[in-house]
Amino acid sequence: MAETKDGTVWSEDDSQHFIDYGAYFVPERDVQIDTIVSVIPPADGAVHMLELCSGEGLLAEALAARFPNATIHAYDGSEAMLASTAGKLAGHGDQHTTKLFDLADTSWRRFDQPFHAVVSSLAIHHLDDAGKAQLSKDIAAALAPGGVFVICDLVEPQTDETKVLWARHWDDGVRERSLTLDGNEKMLDFFREDEWNHYGVPEPDPVDQPSTLFDQLTWLKEAGLTDVDVHWLKAGHAIFSGRKPG
Ligand SMILES: C[S@@+](CC[C@H](N)C(=O)[O-])C[C@H]1O[C@@H](n2cnc3c(N)ncnc32)[C@H](O)[C@@H]1O
Numbered sequence: 001m002a003e004t005k006d007g008t009v010w011s012e013d014d015s016q017h018f019i020d021y022g023a024y025f026v027p028e029r030d031v032q033i034d035t036i037v038s039v040i041p042p043a044d045g046a047v048h049m050l051e052l053c054s055g056e057g058l059l060a061e062a063l064a065a066r067f068p069n070a071t072i073h074a075y076d077g078s079e080a081m082l083a084s085t086a087g088k089l090a091g092h093g094d095q096h097t098t099k100l101f102d103l104a105d106t107s108w109r110r111f112d113q114p115f116h117a118v119v120s121s122l123a124i125h126h127l128d129d130a131g132k133a134q135l136s137k138d139i140a141a142a143l144a145p146g147g148v149f150v151i152c153d154l155v156e157p158q159t160d161e162t163k164v165l166w167a168r169h170w171d172d173g174v175r176e177r178s179l180t181l182d183g184n185e186k187m188l189d190f191f192r193e194d195e196w197n198h199y200g201v202p203e204p205d206p207v208d209q210p211s212t213l214f215d216q217l218t219w220l221k222e223a224g225l226t227d228v229d230v231h232w233l234k235a236g237h238a239i240f241s242g243r244k245p246g
Contacts (some may be wrong), residue, residue, distance in 0.1 A: 008080075009207065010077065010126060010207055012078055012079070012080055014207075015055070015078040015080050018055065018056075018234070019055075019084070021106070021187070021190075021191075021194075023177070023181065023194075024174055024178060024181065024187040024191070025174055025196055026122070026237075027170065027234045027237050031232065032121065032168055032232070032237070033121075034062070035152075035231050035232045035239050036062075036121065036152055036239060037059075037062050037066045039148060039150050039239070040063075040066075040117045040148055041116075041146060041243075043067050043069060043070055043116050044179070046069050046071070047067070047115075047117075047144075048070065048073060048113050048115050048116060049063055049067065049073065049115055049116055049119070050075070050115050050118045050142070050211070051063070051072065051074045051104060051119050051120065052075055052078050052120035053076050053077070053122075053123030053124075053126075053219065054075065054082070054098070055074065055076065055081050055084075055085070055122075055123075056085065056088070057081075057084050057085030057086070057087065057088035058088070059119060059121050060074045060088060060096075061089060061092065063117075064089055064096065064173065065092060066092075068092070070116065071096060071097070072089060073095075073096070073097045073098075074086075074089065074096065074098045074099070074178075075099045075100075075108065076098070076100070076101070076102065077100065077101060077102045077201060079100065082098045088132075096126075096214070097196070103123065103126060103127060103135075104127055106138065109139075111142050114142065114143060114144035115142055115144060116143075116146075116148075117147060117149075117150060118142065118143065118147070118149045119149075119150045119152075120151055120152070120153070121153060122153060122154065123153070124151055124153050125153050125154045125208050125210040125211070126207060126209065127209065128209050129209075129211050129213065130208035132211055132215075132216060132219060133219040134221065136149070136216075136219040136220050136222070136223040136225075136242075137219075137222075139223075140220075140223035140224050140242070140244060142214070144244065145242050145244055145245065146243065146244060146246055147243070148241050148242065149225060149241060149242055150239065150240075150241040151240055152239045153237070153238065154198055154208065154236055155211065155213040155215075155216065155236060155237075155238045156210040156212045157236065158183045158212055166197075166235050166236035167199035167200030169236075170189065170197050170200065170235035170236065171197060172235075173234070173235055182199075198236065200211070210236075213233075213238050215231070217240060217242075220241075221242065223242070224245070225242025225244060226242065226243055226244075226245050227241075228241070228242040229241060229242075
């Protein structure tokens with residue numbers, strides 16, 4: 001995978017960490033997945049969908065279940081994550097594909113067919129501003145007319161006041177899930193020790209490079225997408241999309 005400016009990369013250990021703690025640390029995960037899938041327009045006949053950085057495959061599985069005529073192409077930079085995604089898709093037909101890739105590279109951005117939807121959850125913040133703007137252009141070019149690019153990601157606050165609020169809201173959500181799932185606050189303690197809260201730690205992990213929501217909506221528009229909209233936002237995690245005209 002591509003290195004950030006200080007040489008850090010997302011590792012297989014990071015992937016396992018995310019699998020282990022995602023249920024506690026990702027805000028309203030079920031709502032996120034349902035929102036992403038619900039933003040995609042109904043598909044007429046067989047269509048192709050691309051997921052960038054599919055992780056363990058929860059979203060890919062939801063896509064395959066909601067769109068039984070779709071072929072899902074799931075890309076990730078982790079062998080372990082791709083194996084997990086393939087396992088989740090296995091119960092939904094055998095036409096789906098997985099591919100090892102580096103999100104920051106551009107050589108994978110040529111496709112055999114246009115996509116009805118391209119989705120990505122909690123990963124595009126590993127690209128810098130220029131990388132996100134270029135990705136918006138490349139995905140806009142890869143969409144079929146009427147197709148959508150749906151992004152769920154950490155976004156950077158515009159003000160310190162918002163940053164403090166998002167840090168608190170993220171902690172509150174983790175406390176609630178820790179109490180609901182385990183009956184105690186131990187996972188909130190670990191969330192803090194592990195310095196997972198991007199908005200609440202003095203030196204966030206340099207692998208995380210979120211951009212403002214305003215900039216990201218602008219890049220979608222500049223890429224020629226329309227109906228650019230925000231569908232959900234909680235504790236700095238936003239779901240937004242743009243549609244290819246036609
Ligand atoms: C925080 S996890 C999110 C996983 C999944 N999309 C979800 O929402 O549960 C980030 C994912 O992005 C992948 N990833 C991170 N940096 C990447 C890169 N530069 N190229 C390809 N995959 C990358 C990781 O392997 C991991 O599966």
